[in-house]
Amino acid sequence: xxxxxxxxxxxxxxxxxxxxxxxxxxxxxxxxxxxxxxxxxxxxxxxxxxxxxxxxxxxxxxxxxxxxxxxxxxxxxxxxxxxxxxxxxxxxxxxxxxxxxxxxxxxxxxxxxxxxxxxxxxxxxxxxxxxxxxxxxxxxxxxxxxxxxxxxxxxxxxxxxxxxxxxxxxxxxxxxxxxxxxxxxxxxxxxxxxxxxxxxxxxxxxxxxxxxxxxxxxxxxxxxxxxxxxxxxxxxxxxxxxxxxxxxxxxxxxxxxxxxxxxxxxxxxxxxxxxxxxxxxxxxxxxxxxxxxxxxxxxxxxxxxxxxxxxxxxxxxxxxxxxxxxxxxxxxxxx
Numbered sequence: 299x300x301x302x303x304x305x306x307x308x309x310x311x312x313x314x315x316x317x318x319x320x321x322x323x324x325x326x327x328x329x330x331x332x333x334x335x336x337x338x339x340x341x342x343x344x345x346x347x348x349x350x351x352x353x354x355x356x357x358x359x360x361x362x363x364x365x366x367x368x369x370x371x372x373x374x375x376x377x378x379x380x381x382x383x384x385x386x387x388x389x390x391x392x393x394x395x396x397x398x399x400x401x402x403x404x405x406x407x408x409x410x411x412x413x414x415x416x417x418x419x420x421x422x423x424x425x426x427x428x429x430x431x432x433x434x435x436x437x438x439x440x441x442x443x444x445x446x447x448x449x450x451x452x453x454x455x456x457x458x459x460x461x462x463x464x465x466x467x468x469x470x471x472x473x474x475x476x477x478x479x480x481x482x483x484x485x486x487x488x489x490x491x492x493x494x495x496x497x498x499x500x501x502x503x504x505x506x507x508x509x510x511x512x513x514x515x516x517x518x519x520x521x522x523x524x525x526x527x528x529x530x531x532x533x534x535x536x537x538x539x540x541x542x543x544x545x546x547x548x549x550x551x552x553x554x555x556x557x558x559x560x561x562x563x564x565x566x567x568x569x570x571x572x573x574x575x576x577x578x579x580x581x582x583x584x585x586x587x588x589x590x591x592x593x594x595x596x597x598x599x600x601x602x603x604x605x606x607x608x609x610x611x612x613x614x615x616x617x618x619x620x621x622x623x624x625x626x627x628x629x630x631x632x633x
Contacts, residue, residue, distance in 0.1 A: 301374070430443055446541065519546065
């Protein structure tokens, strides 16, 4: 089949690599200079250094040609959430598309399916999500993803494009749940990084957190995620799957997680500006956190962990104080 991936960052390149092992695949980048470099070096040195691009993978900066190639095949948008609206606006009105970005759009507070519904109400759309670091997918290390769409044919196309002996792709008809999970887990990963960063500063007393605190935070974070998702129209069981619990565990504990690293560095009393400069790549949780909290308040959903993350990001509270505030909340029923 024909597969086109729009976006040559780490995740877009990894997905294109996975598809190119079995299908006629094109990788599009908006930067002609980057396209020339990828063609010349057959490696994405900035995002996936050391991972060779197969000769069969076509690389182009010609957007119109890429869209023509996608007709009758599968189109995947692999861009930061901030660029999803622009990418969707550039598509033919009837061309189905999956997107692989995770988060809420800054300003509007919209999820991907809400943006797509407003811009392209007649076109099939959905999200490709799940616990996945781009580097491991590019290296063909075992990974499981979920293709979530209310259009069964689009889910089937995603399975056909990416399912292999090293990459399992499951179908879901709950794109709302998949998108909420993908957005909120980044915020919770920052929180877990804060806890792990405080724990790494040493000492077994003084109220500093340890592994118990990490487990509690992830579990209660999952409860927050589920409450918000259900309020926005998702099914609760989706959050026990790959795009919920699976993605949360990976992003909150994995050493390759950029969002977790934000929390680790903030716990070392670095400013957010210093953290972002050191990070070098997008950490979606930083931009999603205020919007997650705003959508939760609109829906009447209590998200104390997300609120604590926002306060730390905005330098209104120290990480250790934020954790102590969470511990001091009134006792209540777990369910």
